[in-house]
Each structure stands twice: as structure tokens, then as C-alpha cells.
Amino acid sequence: MGRNIILIGMMGSGKSTIGKLLAEKLDGYNLADIDEEIEKSTQSKISEIFLKHGEPFFRMLEAEKIRMFCKKENLVISAGGGAFEADENRRIMKENGIVIYLKASAEALYERIKNETHRPLLKKNFSVEKIENILKLREINYNKADYKIDTSDKTPYNIVQEILRIVNDRNSR
Secondary structure, eight states: OOOEEEEEOSTTSSHHHHHHHHHHHSTTOEEEEHHHHHHHHHTSOHHHHHHHHOHHHHHHHHHHHHHHHHTSSSEEEEOOTTGGGSHHHHHHHHHSEEEEEEEOOHHHHHHHHTTOOOOGGGSSSOSHHHHHHHHHHHHHHHTTSSEEEEOTTOOHHHHHHHHHHHHHHHHTO
């Protein structure tokens, strides 16, 4: 296979969960969770980076990790929710893998992440409306992915099966 499988979408769409399961199912593939890689290399939580250094600094770190991991092969890459916003990140991801947008409704996202405290963009005025606003802004770029899977009412197992069908279909062409 060789090509990377890159998962994009909003926080709570399932990128990390699906990424782990998918990497386990695919022989020879490993997971690169961009947010986790940033936390490892900086020894700081994402929320701390946002707080201490601001979003532009975080986005710079994110772009570095995306460039680094997209150069490799046989990875399932879980990108941060805002990673696909930057033109350069989008170009690198699309050139180096199959980009799959894990889509979910604002309500589904809210239910999944309402009890999580580590999400920097949700610190203030956390609501379904806030998620809808972020989604509206990002959806333009999310829709540039190679594939889109609605995760709202699906189990992680079903989502992984759908991605495996996409990957197998592409490889049989």
C-alpha cells in the first residue's frame, strides 16, 4: 500500500479513536496522532501551548509535525481539528495520502466532548452553537478531503470498516 491515511475533522469526530483502530487493522501501519506528537515533543498539553504561546505558535508546531509525518509511509495520521485549514497543510496531506473527513453533526460532537476540559477552543461559551460556528468556518476546507464519512450515528467498528472499503477500493484500481 504505502500511502498514508489521513483523518481530518472536528474535535470529537473520532479521529484519534478511529486512527488507533485503523492502524491496528492495517498490516504494517502505525498511528501518528499529530496532537499527541506535539505534546510529546514539547512536554506540554495542547491547552498549555495555546495559553502560554497562542494559537499561531501551536499552528506552526502542527505544520512541522504534518510535514514530518506526511513524508513517511504506512501511517494512519490523525490531524488536529484545525490542521486542514492551512493551505500548505492541505496540499501536503493530499499529496501524501488519502484524506478522509470524519464528519459529525454539531449535536453529536457536543455530546461526545462536553465533559472534556482539555479542548482549547471550547474554554469559553461552550455550546452546540459554538461548535456549529466552528464547523461552518471549517467545512469549506473539510469538504476538500478525498472522502467524507458521517460518523454521527456509527460505531467505531463500522467507521473503520467503511475506511477499509475505501482503501481497498482505491488499491484495486
